Amino acid sequence: MPISADLTRFIAPAAIFVVILAVFALLARRSAGNASYEERLTQFAGRRTDQLQRSAKDQLREIDKVVARGKRGSETQRNLARADLKLTVTEFYAIKLLAAAVGAAVGAFIGRASWEAQLLSGIVGFALFSFFPDLYVGYAAKQRVTKFNAQLGDTINMLANSLRSGYSLLQSMELVSREAPEPTASEYRRVVQEVGLGLRTEDALDNLLKRVPSEDLDLLITAVKIQMESGGNLAQILDTIGHTIRERIRIKGEIAVLTAQGRISAYVITGLPIGLAIFITVINPNYMSPMFSFGMPPEHWCCLPVAGIVMIVIGFFAIMKIVDIEV
Numbered sequence: 001m002p003i004s005a006d007l008t009r010f011i012a013p014a015a016i017f018v019v020i021l022a023v024f025a026l027l028a029r030r031s032a033g034n035a036s037y038e039e040r041l042t043q044f045a046g047r048r049t050d051q052l053q054r055s056a057k058d059q060l061r062e063i064d065k066v067v068a069r070g071k072r073g074s075e076t077q078r079n080l081a082r083a084d085l086k087l088t089v090t091e092f093y094a095i096k097l098l099a100a101a102v103g104a105a106v107g108a109f110i111g112r113a114s115w116e117a118q119l120l121s122g123i124v125g126f127a128l129f130s131f132f133p134d135l136y137v138g139y140a141a142k143q144r145v146t147k148f149n150a151q152l153g154d155t156i157n158m159l160a161n162s163l164r165s166g167y168s169l170l171q172s173m174e175l176v177s178r179e180a181p182e183p184t185a186s187e188y189r190r191v192v193q194e195v196g197l198g199l200r201t202e203d204a205l206d207n208l209l210k211r212v213p214s215e216d217l218d219l220l221i222t223a224v225k226i227q228m229e230s231g232g233n234l235a236q237i238l239d240t241i242g243h244t245i246r247e248r249i250r251i252k253g254e255i256a257v258l259t260a261q262g263r264i265s266a267y268v269i270t271g272l273p274i275g276l277a278i279f280i281t282v283i284n285p286n287y288m289s290p291m292f293s294f295g296m297p298p299e300h301w302c303c304l305p306v307a308g309i310v311m312i313v314i315g316f317f318a319i320m321k322i323v324d325i326e327v
Helices: 005-045 047-068 071-082 089-110 115-130 132-164 169-179 184-196 201-211 215-230 234-258 260-283 285-292 298-303 305-323
Strands: none
Touching (some): 071 201, 089 115, 089 260, 115 132, 132 169, 132 234, 169 184, 184 201, 201 215, 215 234, 234 260, 260 285, 260 305
16 A cells, blocks of 8 residues: 555654654663662662761751850760760750650649649649759769779779889770779770870870769879879879778768668658659549649648748758768
8 A cells, every 4th residue: 555645754754753762762771770870889888878867967966066065065065974875965955855845744644633733733843854864864973983983992903003013104094994894994995095196194184083073083183193293103102092092982881871871761751742742643633732723822821832842852951961971
């Protein structure tokens, strides 16, 4: 069947269009193949994900620098370092806000009898729970310093014996970082690393004292600084200091045993009325709701919860001051 002239006129442009389309398809396939090749490399190497993570980490790091630049932020950063918690200042403040939100919810649930009680207990819960992270950091830092002080006598003996065998002070501290238990090993390892990076030994020891605020460690560092300036037998000095520190630790232990009853009494007397009030409020909210009512008559103002909490806190600190005996 012969092909008409109109059909022939459309075949040539269509063939040219198909050829051009094929060329573009081939080029696109090659570029797509290269792109998929790069994507596979990126996927296996994790470059794109790492770049996104790095940008997010850089932004968080900048935010943390701004937050830690102030006086409160630097103090929080120092407390986190003392407690050996791997948290940034921003993360710690986020935990505080989360704890405060949980406290507000718990307080609102406890005071659900009336809107006055719910508001007051929510505010109290918000304030109290916001201090829980700080209390934990303080407790962890105190426990770490106590453990460091308990190991300080053996650490001084190790330093003195190492100096007698011919090691230098820096080599002796490196030996302590390898052989001593935690947290002594990590702290002395950091001192050795700071000295290796170019910091003076005195400055590295001062940084150690900032991380571990201990009176016994302050005595040791002061003796080392005096020996470095005036000379003398450092091993003999360390023996004398070690004996003094061990005696102080022994006396502190005896005092802690003798004052244990007073400290436990302070905890029980403080926690019993608060715990009993919370328990009664959860069991029977209507029974405790008049104490939180704003329309309470003047003759009942002495029973306000705030006044009771203030008196309980004053009694707690008074008892703790009595049993706090310095050596």
